């Protein structure tokens with residue numbers, strides 16, 4: 236369904252400096268028909284840029300791709316007619332009734348008025364928004380609105396659908412509900428799904444296969460289980476006073492089999508073969524050094540551990556730092 240080779244996009248940053256930004260630096264992507272593939276990475280990793288290239292909205296600086304059987308560069312219209320794209324935020328008019336939005340979208344894809352209406356009804360039923368025909372789109376709840384965005388992306392019955400962060404901003408219940416709908420697309424309607432996310436749990440529970448992107452490059456690829464199996468041992472995170480993290484890291488590093496010791500803010504993280512056995516020993520060592528432990532967590536490998544072992548950073552930390560930097564920029568601007 237998707238075969239991309241060396242796809243890259245460079246932006247020239249405006250402003251006083253003549254810097255360029257390599258948003259995506261040559262990615263290869265293969266997606267088979269019927270797969271549900273997640274593109275996981277922190278904010279600014281290059282997910283949206285890749286998605287916009289694959290959906291013909293942005294021309295690659297380098298590379299080539301075949302998407303839904305059509306060449307991305309030579310036949311973008313062919314690609315566009317065969318894919319669905321559910322963007323972040325969507326593009327519905329708030330005053331337009333749901334049924335009219337769906338009909339209009341169908342007409343944009345060249346369907347007759349009757350066909351567009353029928354298809355609109357069918358996709359609305361598929362997404363459980365069929366009782367909302369006359370409701371203006373602006374009055375829908377966040378979850379209903381997102382399902383309307385999906386229905387709009389399905390009106391022309393695409394075999395491949397791209398989602399850009401489909402559940403960002405939704406509460407946990409609406410998120411789980413949307414996952415059910417996305418799974419159904421594949422299971423009941425044979426649709427291939429490619430979605431971006433920065434939620435580890437979403438990638439883990441929803442996707443057959445995950446591509447992890449960081450700094451414009453794919454750093455890992457595989458099923459959630461196979462990726463987690465690459466990381467052996469338990470993850471341990473110890474909270475201490477920020478001034479005592481260095482000594483805590485030394486003591487943790489001295490434990491039998493300890494590795495990948497990292498320090499961020501008030502947390503010291505490391506891996507050990509058996510977290511339950513290492514903890515009492517570390518507690519004694521901290522006690523002898525006069526360090527008070529504020530918090531402790533031991534867990535089986537997660538996708539965050541995969542990211543941490545590949546990049547030396549936690550995906551959660553990378554995310555919050557990026558958000559803090561963006562706030563800073565917004566503040567200065």
Ligand SMILES: Nc1ncnc2c1ncn2[C@@H]1O[C@H](COP(=O)(O)OP(=O)(O)OP(=O)(O)O)[C@@H](O)[C@H]1O
Nearest residue numbers: 246248256258277278279280281282283284285433
């Ligand atoms: N039009 C643009 N001009 C300059 N730089 C850009 C442009 N679009 C994206 N970038 C930069 O390219 C990098 C990748 O951005 P992109 O939006 O693809 O990341 P992302 O992984 O989708 O992030 P998010 O999760 O925040 O949506 C970022 O550093 C971003 O600032």
